[in-house]
Structure formats: structure tokens, C-alpha cells
Amino acid sequence: MSVGKRIELKGIPVSPGIIIGKAHIIDRSKIKVPLRKIDKKDVPYEIERFKKAVETAKNQLSELKDRLPDRLKEHAFILDSHMMILNDSMLYDATINRIKEKEINAEWALKESFEEIKNLFSQIEDPYISERINDVENVVQRILRNLMGHTQNEIFDIGEKSIVVAQDLSPADTAGLDAKKVMGFITDGGGITSHTAILARALELPAIMGLCHATNQIEDGNILIVDGDTGKVIVNPDDDDILYYRDKRAQRERLRSFVLKEANKPAITLDGHRIRVMANTEFLNEIYGLKELGAEGIGLYRTEFQYLSHSGIPTEEELFKEYKKAAQVMAPDPVIIRTLDIGGDKFKGEFSQINETNPALGLRAIRFCLKNIHIFRSQLKAILMASAYGNVQIMLPLISSVDEVLEANKIINDIKRELNKENIAYNPDTKVGIILEVPSSVMIADLLAHHVDFFSIGTNDLIQYTLAIDRTNKEVAYLYDPFHPSIIRMIKEIIKRGKEYKIPVSICGEMAGDPLCVPLLITLGMRQLSMNPRIIPFIKKLIRSISVKELKKDVKKILSFNTSEEIRSYMLVSMKELFPEIDAIGDYFYMQG
Ligand code: PEP
Ligand code: MG
Numbered sequence: 042m043s044v045g046k047r048i049e050l051k052g053i054p055v056s057p058g059i060i061i062g063k064a065h066i067i068d069r070s071k072i073k074v075p076l077r078k079i080d081k082k083d084v085p086y087e088i089e090r091f092k093k094a095v096e097t098a099k100n101q102l103s104e105l106k107d108r109l110p111d112r113l114k115e116h117a118f119i120l121d122s123h124m125m126i127l128n129d130s131m132l133y134d135a136t137i138n139r140i141k142e143k144e145i146n147a148e149w150a151l152k153e154s155f156e157e158i159k160n161l162f163s164q165i166e167d168p169y170i171s172e173r174i175n176d177v178e179n180v181v182q183r184i185l186r187n188l189m190g191h192t193q194n195e196i197f198d199i200g201e202k203s204i205v206v207a208q209d210l211s212p213a214d215t216a217g218l219d220a221k222k223v224m225g226f227i228t229d230g231g232g233i234t235s236h237t238a239i240l241a242r243a244l245e246l247p248a249i250m251g252l253c254h255a256t257n258q259i260e261d262g263n264i265l266i267v268d269g270d271t272g273k274v275i276v277n278p279d280d281d282d283i284l285y286y287r288d289k290r291a292q293r294e295r296l297r298s299f300v301l302k303e304a305n306k307p308a309i310t311l312d313g314h315r316i317r318v319m320a321n322t323e324f325l326n327e328i329y330g331l332k333e334l335g336a337e338g339i340g341l342y343r344t345e346f347q348y349l350s351h352s353g354i355p356t357e358e359e360l361f362k363e364y365k366k367a368a369q370v371m372a373p374d375p376v377i378i379r380t381l382d383i384g385g386d387k388f389k390g391e392f393s394q395i396n397e398t399n400p401a402l403g404l405r406a407i408r409f410c411l412k413n414i415h416i417f418r419s420q421l422k423a424i425l426m427a428s429a430y431g432n433v434q435i436m437l438p439l440i441s442s443v444d445e446v447l448e449a450n451k452i453i454n455d456i457k458r459e460l461n462k463e464n465i466a467y468n469p470d471t472k473v474g475i476i477l478e479v480p481s482s483v484m485i486a487d488l489l490a491h492h493v494d495f496f497s498i499g500t501n502d503l504i505q506y507t508l509a510i511d512r513t514n515k516e517v518a519y520l521y522d523p524f525h526p527s528i529i530r531m532i533k534e535i536i537k538r539g540k541e542y543k544i545p546v547s548i549c550g551e552m553a554g555d556p557l558c559v560p561l562l563i564t565l566g567m568r569q570l571s572m573n574p575r576i577i578p579f580i581k582k583l584i585r586s587i588s589v590k591e592l593k594k595d596v597k598k599i600l601s602f603n604t605s606e607e608i609r610s611y612m613l614v615s616m617k618e619l620f621p622e623i624d625a626i627g628d629y630f631y632m633q634g
Contacts, residue, residue, distance in 0.1 A: 055249065065206065066261045067210075078144060084141055091151070249274060307581075339376045340570070344360075380437055436473075564593055
């Protein structure tokens with residue numbers, strides 16, 4: 042079977058599943074542009090050539106837009122904005138003038154027009170504009186490819202079923218992947234909690250990121266095995282590899298169908314502790330399958346994608362419709378809607394107007410909302426209106442002080458008065474909780490508890506901010522560790538505070554769905570988990586196989602360990618005894634193998 046050298050690569054497994062297929066390289070490297078002086082008599086021809094390339098680009102974009110599957114239609118605005126750039130006079134007219142005046146080839150004239158735009162934009166120092174320059178560059182590359190006869194290598198234009206290999210994929214690229222053609226993807230950059238990774242899991246596409254040099258080591262058409270459970274990629278596998286992975290995939294599927302049958306049974310430990318298992322969700326169309334997977338509510342509704350997939354800010358009515366639908370589908374189970382969490386790595390350019398050297402520590406989430414009250418108010422009003430249709434709750438992200446909660450509560454009360462005046466129905470007892478994901482909030486959990494109805498632990502950011510590890514930076518991804526003793530201690534502290542102040546505590550970071558973390562979380566007293574929905578049936582099965590009483594004996598020991606590795610291996614050994622399927626489930630999650 043093997044053609045070419047067999048190579049093994051290791052990256053960060055971000056979305057589970059095993060796929061075997063052909064590599065389809067998306068070449069995003071920039072095209073080298075030649076400079077040619079042309080004769081005056083050739084100027085009209087050169088201009089015509091440029092116009093034709095632009096026309097072709099327009100047709101390509103409109104064809105792409107038409108071919109977007111229904112599920113992804115809401116993302117069409119990205120293509121619209123590219124079409125608008127094609128007609129921009131700074132690009133279009135300026136390039137034609139350059140060809141005329143300088144008597145140079147269209148490629149070089151276009152390159153100069155782009156450099157000029159880039160130069161102008163860079164002086165404005167506005168991240169919104171700097172994001173737009175990436176779109177301009179994208180469009181320029183498209184025209185250049187047409188001029189130079191390169192194929193467009195459309196991300197959607199994949200002839201046969203294949204595995205996409207790219208240097209990087211933006212969240213928008215990922216949302217646009219056609220699941221019928223794309224079996225999964227691997228990229229040189231990125232990490233597990235990036236939004237591209239979260240989207241991959243939502244689309245159920247096996248994916249590995251952070252492979253560093255995959256695009257240099259893989260050729261188009263190479264056969265690949267991608268193990269999204271462990272992060273391993275085998276390029277040009279031999280027959281034994283193929284047999285092994287086909288078998289592993291079949292085993293995995295058997296386990297999956299077995300576990301799915303039991304998804305709706307409650308998650309009760311052997312010694313009688315009932316655990317509520319909820320889903321994290323990003324898109325409205327995901328919610329219809331949640332009950333079937335055994336989700337007992339939505340513990341984290343990430344609303345930022347509603348804003349991303351919209352040109353401009355969505356209206357209150359649009360937001361309300363979506364929240365109402367979610368509330369109705371999930372009722373009587375809770376739908377915990379997290380208010381807009383943008384900034385940091387999350388689509389900053391779309392909204393933020395300031396230049397930040399350190400965006401993860403900048404104007405993100407609640408900070409952004411409190412500075413852009415009109416955006417915040419409209420979302421809160423939509424959530425409150427939806428509260429009349431089910432068990433809707435509000436969750437505030439990135440809280441780091443009591444003042445932020447007081448300010449948000451004041452706005453919420455204000456909107457309630459407005460709704461009363463307008464005679465609009467809502468639930469006046471709508472619960473308002475916060476995500477504890479900044480270390481300062483953990484330290485003042487007792488103070489915060491007086492002002493909120495519940496806590497949810499956002500371990501993705503809590504790890505980022507506690508361990509000082511940028512969650513999008515692949516250079517430090519190896520340090521990102523849920524078993525770090527500081528994280529375990531913080532979780533223990535939050536659970537204790539929750540009990541003390543009688544408010545429920547849940548966990549909604551990726552840790553909540555990690556089969557090695559779950560037993561420890563439950564033993565520490567966690568009774569509500571919210572996770573990637575596809576792991577729910579497995580986690581429920583795992584919970585039904587453990588006894589808190591048994592595990593409690595180990596807690597003291599676990600808490601005395603100095604290193605993450607000690608905690609992890611201890612959990613692995615004891616879980617293997619209690620629950621032999623842990624390996625298969627662990628693989629299904631995305632533990633590093
Ligand atoms: C978290 O930080 O753990 C979390 C759940 O939120 P997000 O991953 O969207 O930042
Ligand atoms: Mg977070």
C-alpha cells in the first residue's frame with residue numbers, strides 16, 4: 042500500500058475520530074509576483090487581463106456562496122465582503138492606473154496597490170482595519186492566482202473526499218468546510234481551545250492542530266491516517282498501520298453505538314450520587330440533537346458565533362428568536378446563556394476598535410460589554426424575553442471583580458423595569474451566574490457568592506490565566522495542564538465556597554468532559570458538568586461505573602502530589618482498575634497518547 046516514505050507526526054488532538062484518506066493541501070503560501078515592463082501598445086491587453094481576473098474572482102466567490110450548504114448559509118457574509126473588496130477603487134481603479142502610467146504587468150501593479158493600501162491601514166493603528174487588511178490580502182491573492190493561472194485551491198472545492206492539510210484555518214474557514222467532502226483536517230498552527238478547534242468538534246470533524254511542519258512534510262494526494270483521539274498522523278502508512286487503525290476505528294464505533302443506547306439513563310454513581318450532565322453549544326442547529334445524546338440542559342451557550350456569523354451586530358429580535366427556540370427545545374432543562382465573550386482570541390477585529398498588545402488581558406467579554414452597553418443591553422433584553430419560554434439563565438464571562446457583577450446586575454434590573462413598562466413577558470427570577478475563569482474571581486468567590494445565583498468554572502481560561510499560558514500559542518501548549526495542582530486546588534476551593542454560600546457550582550471548561558478529570562471533579566464535590574455534547578454518553582457511562590466513596594479514599598493523596606504528572610498517572614492507574622473502558626473513552630476524548 043505504501044507509496045513514498047512513511048512518516049509519523051505528532052500534534053495536538055483537538056477533535057476526536059479516526060480517518061484514513063487522501064491529503065488535500067490548501068496552499069495559503071503567498072504567490073511570488075514578477076515585475077515586467079510592458080510596451081505601451083500592450084497596455085490595453087494588460088488592463089483587459091486584469092479585468093478578466095477580477096471578473097473570474099467575482100464568479101468564483103459567487104459560485105462558492107451558492108454552493109454553501111444550508112447549514113452554513115449564515116456565514117455567507119464573509120464571501121460578500123470579499124466581493125465588495127474586488128470593486129474597491131483603491132484596488133481596482135488604482136491597479137488599472139498603475140498599469141497605464143507605469144507600463145508594468147498587472148500582477149506587479151496589483152501588488153503595488155495592495156502595498157499602498159496596507160501602508161495606509163497600518164498608520165491608522167486600528168485592529169478592526171488591520172483585520173480587514175487580511176481580507177484584502179485574501180482577495181488580492183485570489184486575483185493573483187487567476188492572473189498567473191494558479192488553481193484557487195478552494196477550501197470548498199474538494200473533488201473527492203479528503204483530509205484537508207493547511208498551515209492554518211481561521212474559524213470562518215472551518216465553519217465553511219463541507220462535511221460531505223472534508224473528512225477532517227490537520228494544521229501546522231493552532232491549539233485545543235482555539236475557536237477553530239471548538240468548531241471542528243461542533244462539526245464532528247476529526248482534527249489535529251499544532252503539527253508545526255505538516256504542510257512541508259505532506260504532499261497532495263499522500264495517504265494519511267489521522268488519529269484525532271491521540272494527535273498522531275501517519276503519512277504514507279504501511280499495510281499494518283491501515284489494518285490496525287481500521288480495527289481501532291471499528292472498535293470505537295462499536296463502543297459508541299453501545300454507549301449511545303444508554304445515553305438517556307441518568308448519571309448516578311454506584312453509591313448513589315446524581316450528576317447533571319449538560320452540553321456546551323455554539324450553534325442553534327446543534328441543540329436539536331442534544332437530548333438524544335443524553336444532555337440534561339445546556340450548561341454553556343457560547344453566543345459569540347451568532348455575532349461572528351452576522352454582518353454587523355445581530356438585532357434584539359434575531360437574538361431573542363434563537364434563545365427562545367433553545368429554551369423551548371430544552372425545557373424544562375436549563376439553558377445557560379453566556380453573554381457575549383469576544384476579544385482575546387475571539388474575533389477581536391470584528392468589534393474592538395482599539396489596538397491591544399496583549400488582547401488576552403484586554404477588552405474582552407464582560408469588559409467589552411460594559412464598555413459597549415448598547416450591545417450588552419440588547420443581548421440581555423433578548424435573553425430575558427426568552428426566559429418566558431423555558432428555564433433560561435444568564436451567565437457572565439471573565440468576571441474578575443465584584444464591581445463588574447454589580448454593574449451587570451444593575452443593567453439587568455434596569456432592563457427588567459423596561460420590560461415591565463413595555464408589558465413584555467419574562468421570568469423575573471431569571472438566575473444570573475458567573476464563570477469563574479480568572480484567578481482573582483476564585484480568590485474572592487466568597488464575596489462574589491453574595492451577588493450571584495450560581496458559579497460555573499471555565500477551566501479553559503482559568504488554566505490560561507493561572508498558568509500564564511496563551512491558549513492559542515502552540516509553543517507553550519505543552520504546559521497547558523488541567524492536572525496542575527494549582528487548578529485542582531482552585532476547583533476544590535470554588536466547590537467549598539459554593540457549599541458554604543449555598544449556590545450551585547458547575548464546570549463548563551473542556552476539563553468537564555475529560556474522562557480522567559471527571560472522577561476527580563466528582564470526588565471533589567462537583568455535581569454538574571457541561572461538556573462537548575458528543576462525549577456526554579461516554580461520560581455518563583463512566584459516572585455510572587464509579588463510586589465516590591471508593592475514590593474519596595484517594596483524594597488526600599492526590600491533593601498531596603506536587604506535580605501534574607503524578608496526579609495524572611495516579612488517576613489513570615486507579616481508573617483503569619475501576620473502569621477498563623477508560624482507554625477507549627480516553628481515546629474518544631482526545632487525551633494525548
Ligand atoms: C472556559 O474558558 O473554560 C470556557 C468555558 O469558555 P471559552 O472556552 O469559550 O472561553
Ligand atoms: Mg472562557
